[in-house]
Amino acid sequence: MKDAKCIQFLQWALPRLRMRWPGFRKVRRQVCKRINRRISELRLNDVESYREYLQVHPDEWIYLDSLCRISISRFYRDKGVFDCIGDKVLPALAQLTANSGNNTIKCWSAGSASGEEAYTIALVWQFVLSLDYPDIGIHITGTEVDNNLLGRAERACYLQSSVKDLPEKWLSQAFNRTGKQYCLYPEFREKVNFISQDIRLAAPDGPFHIVLCRNLAFTYFDISLQKEVLGRIFDSLLNEGILVIGIHELLPGGITYFRPWISNMGIYRKAFV
Numbered sequence: 007m008k009d010a011k012c013i014q015f016l017q018w019a020l021p022r023l024r025m026r027w028p029g030f031r032k033v034r035r036q037v038c039k040r041i042n043r044r045i046s047e048l049r050l051n052d053v054e055s056y057r058e059y060l061q062v063h064p065d066e067w068i069y070l071d072s073l074c075r076i077s078i079s080r081f082y083r084d085k086g087v088f089d090c091i092g093d094k095v096l097p098a099l100a101q102l103t104a105n106s107g108n109n110t111i112k113c114w115s116a117g118s119a120s121g122e123e124a125y126t127i128a129l130v131w132q133f134v135l136s137l138d139y140p141d142i143g144i145h146i147t148g149t150e151v152d153n154n155l156l157g158r159a160e161r162a163c164y165l166q167s168s169v170k171d172l173p174e175k176w177l178s179q180a181f182n183r184t185g186k187q188y189c190l191y192p193e194f195r196e197k198v199n200f201i202s203q204d205i206r207l208a209a210p211d212g213p214f215h216i217v218l219c220r221n222l223a224f225t226y227f228d229i230s231l232q233k234e235v236l237g238r239i240f241d242s243l244l245n246e247g248i249l250v251i252g253i254h255e256l257l258p259g260g261i262t263y264f265r266p267w268i269s270n271m272g273i274y275r276k277a278f279v
């Protein structure tokens with residue numbers, strides 16, 4: 007299928023899935039390839055026939071939705087963000103946790119792919135903060151809609167390309183290397199659990215001190231869906247809790263219930279209500 011044809015199709019289909027075309031501009035080739043494969047599987051002639059097929063087979067929209075998931079991730083993605091989380095955010099949350107008489111910081115990684123982001127938080131805690139806060143622990147819940155990715159997250163074994171941004175010391179102390187695989191040791195895995203969940207429909211049991219929702223809702227979802235997701239995140243966060251979005255993302259306009267805290271890092275604080 008020609009690029010222009012695929013763009014035209016995506017610009018027609020994405021709003022019907024409550025998604026936005028600009029988020030897909032850069033990654034469209036990946037999605038177009040999957041759509042092409044689907045067209046062949048269905049023995050259709052072209053994308054126009056697929057469009058007609060969608061109009062008479064409403065269930066196909068669910069399948070198309072699954073073809074529009076982008077799963078790019080890696081450990082320590084956007085290093086500056088995790089440095090900030092280690093230097094400023096987690097110490098503030100450790101204080102908040104201690105002041106409220108609790109001993110566990112609760113974190114939610116939404117759209118956790120194969121676990122890279124959730125485990126990065128566990129590593130930051132272990133290597134940067136655990137010695138300073140011996141009485142405080144952390145627990146991270148990763149939610150993901152794709153069950154294949156969840157399986158990989160649970161196995162916690164990665165190729166070099168996924169771990170290449172980690173400091174050398176973390177890599178050698180936290181992973182067991184066998185051949186091309188880097189497998190995270192159990193003591194890091196046990197701080198994290200994964201749930202199969204669609205952020206458009208539900209949130210895990212909170213309340214949380216920090217929610218990371220990066221490179222998902224605020225890139226791919228349309229504005230009305232972004233606002234719904236943001237409401238769900240708001241309800242899941244404790245007062246003064248932290249929301250981290252992707253460094254290239256923005257919250258929808260007019261939102262006053264999250265205030266920028268470290269704005270060039272996409273770090274917001276929940277406002278008191």
Ligand SMILES: C[S@@+](CC[C@H](N)C(=O)[O-])C[C@H]1O[C@@H](n2cnc3c(N)ncnc32)[C@H](O)[C@@H]1O
Nearest residue numbers: 075076077078079117119150151204205220221
């Ligand atoms: C681009 S990855 C981002 C991973 C990670 N947050 C990061 O920034 O590196 C987006 C992830 O969100 C997942 N996802 C897509 N739609 C979702 C939904 N409705 N609910 C939960 N996860 C979803 C995708 O399967 C994918 O693993």
